[in-house]
Amino acid sequence: MAWFKRNKVDDRVPQWAWDPKAANVSGDQAWALLTNAIYFQAVAPRLDTLGGGLEALDWVDGLAVWWDVRDEREFDELVDWMQHEGYRAKWSADGVDGGDEKFAWDYCRLITVAGGAALAQVISSDRAWSLVMDAAAALGDRFDSWESIANNYLSGRILWLTDKGQWTPTPDPSQQQFQQVADELLADPTSPWNRVSWDRSAGVIVDGERLA
Secondary structure, eight states: OOOOOOOOOOTTHHHHOOOHHHHTOOHHHHHHHHTTHHHHHHHSSOSSSGGGGOOHHHHHHHHHHHSOOOSHHHHHHHHHHHHHTHHHHHHHHTTGGGGOOOHHHHHHHHHHHHHHHHHTTSSOHHHHHHHHHHHHHHHHHHOSSHHHHHHHHHHHHHHHHHHTTOSSSSOOTHHHHHHHHHHHHHHOTTSHHHHBOSOOBTBOEETTEEOO
């Protein structure tokens, strides 16, 4: 996994690695990526770029090992499953967690894999952004706050670990890391989630001002 440095622009950047102006992303793109902030903050260098700023080679290997994706056909099959079924369909049908649909688990992961596929040159950046924006819009319609998306995503991750045999009898320690990231995103006043309004009715608002 590659980490990199760049010139300091904002004293909040080193902790959160979120600077949409320097990353040359629009307000809508920045907001969309923040719907997947838990994953990016936990495992990647940045919160404001496709694929979390990981290197292309990381994504080539990661897509093959973790997602079983090596080309655009396999990527298309994965995306179609994530959009129409995903893990949430089986869990809901089985009545797991009271039938609460884990929409965020599937759609945040869609944002992850779309950006990674672009960096690995499996798909174009334009297509990746289209998928990211559509997924984020669906998340925005489904949830009403950063906290609600975090709760749904994290509970979905526990079910995923359970399916993989990594929750009982001994919970996978990675869940504690992801929970801590979410807690910090929600509690730290300098975090992007506390600087960026969930409500986009007046545009994407960062520190009280509209980000174009």
